[in-house]
Amino acid sequence: MSSDHDHHHHHDHSELSETELRVRALESILTEKGYVDPAALDAIIQAFETRIGLHHGARVVAKAWTDPTFKEALLEDGSKAIGTLGHVSRVGDHLVVVENTPERHNMVVCTLCSCYPWEMLGLPPVWYKAAPYRSRAVKDPRGVLADFGVTVPKDTEIRVWDSTAETRFLVLPMRPEGTEGWSEAQLAELVTRDSMIGTGFAKTPEAPS
Amino acid sequence: MSAAAAKATAAVPSIPRDDDGPVFRAPWEAQAFAMALTLHERGVFTWTEWAAALAEEIKRAQAAGDPDTGETYYLHWLATLESLVATKGVTSTETLHRYRDAWDHAADRTPHGQPIVLQAEDFAR
Structure with missing residues (x-):
């Protein structure tokens, strides 16, 4: 192709x-x-939403949660680190992984052309392609997050990333509490698409859905 | 999976799938699949006709050196759609080219991040 x-x-x-x-x-x-x-x-x-793309995103996130060396490499050069996993044929030239921390929440806005990392995430949600989401996300990220039922603490900075044809972003969500000792496969189950766009959090063990 | 999609996967055994039905590598592949489904429902072709045309397309591509790794399956699917709509008189190859160029023009003049919409001016070249 x-x-x-x-x-x-x-x-x-x-x-x-x-x-x-x-x-x-x-x-x-x-x-x-x-x-x-x-x-x-x-x-x-x-x-067919869940059947498009390779959905490697959740596995990449789970690996980063359990393997500090991989995580460091991932944040250093997303495309290169994911390439070392072997099972991803192509994730785009420049996939940048941005890490959520208690201090900073990252959120990605799409650009409606080929910039969405569907190889990692599958099909983009319909709302993600809508012009109102993109313009509002830049002006009022907290308001957009509130619409998704997501409340980010007041003292957490919100950083909005705008994809381009050359650079695409994947959010590394925070690892949920109460998952100590979990395997990569178990952890991957907690990683949602929205958590990797930054319009949600990873699921918590108490609330599996 | 919808009944229509189940019928299509049954009639066209080459469609890439897993236990739960067809799988797609990219959004455009699902679009191409959905268009064939819709045209079939409109009676433009039968699945038997479709499977024969697709097999012909794949054979042609292989003869021309297609590596046939499965990655190109939906490129053949798309080429089959394009040739069948022309043979069935739905549209012509010339029109397909004209619209392709118009979309290219539309993308070119659309600022990054805006929805790409086809307009009359995109044809005026």
């Missing part, structure tokens, strides 16, 4: 890969001719 992975390295405008251009062309023609209804198409795709 090499043609799908070529970036033109422009910073100022949107990017679509050759394959994405063809898919969009087909979809707009079929929509104009009344063969498909974009909403119905979206519904089919959403039904």
Whole structure:
């Protein structure tokens, strides 16, 4: 799929890969001719939400929680560290991992083109692509988080990261308390997509859902 | 999995899947899958026709040196969609190219972070 992975390295405008251009062309023609209804198409795709992408994000996070050396390497160079795990064929040229701490909560906003790390996270949530989320997240991150039912302590700084075609971000959420001695596989179960975007926390052992 | 998707995976055995149904490597793959599902439901082609056209496409790609590692499966799927809509008279290859170029233009003029929307001006080139 090499043609799908070529970036033109422009910073100022949107990017679509050759394959994405063809898919969009087909979809707009079929929509104009009344063969498909974009909403119905979206519904089919959403039904496969959990089946798109490789979902390695949770495993990467769990490994970082249990292996300090890996975590250090991950924060140093996300793409390189994930590449050493062997089972990830491609995570983009520059995947930057940002760590949540009691002092700082990180949150990522999307840019609607190919910047979302779906190889790690699967399909982006629909709200993530919406323009209101992006503009509000920059202006009023606490308000957006409140909408998701997420309360970040007042003295915790909130840092918003804007993906670009070259740099994509993955949030390393804080390891939940009460998980001492847990295995990587057990811990991975607690890592949600939203916790890796920064619009949620990892699940806690007491509240498994 | 929906009944339509189950029917498609049953009729087209080559679709990459696990125990719970089809799996996709990227969002565009699911889009291409969903479009075929919708066109089938609209009666544009039968799954038998689809499977034959897809097999033909894969054979052609292999002859041209496609490594056939499974990574390119949905590229063949997309090429099959493009050729079938043309043969069935839904649209033409020229129109597909025109819209592809228009989307390219739309992406070019859309500031980073804004939704990319196709407009009439994108065709005027």
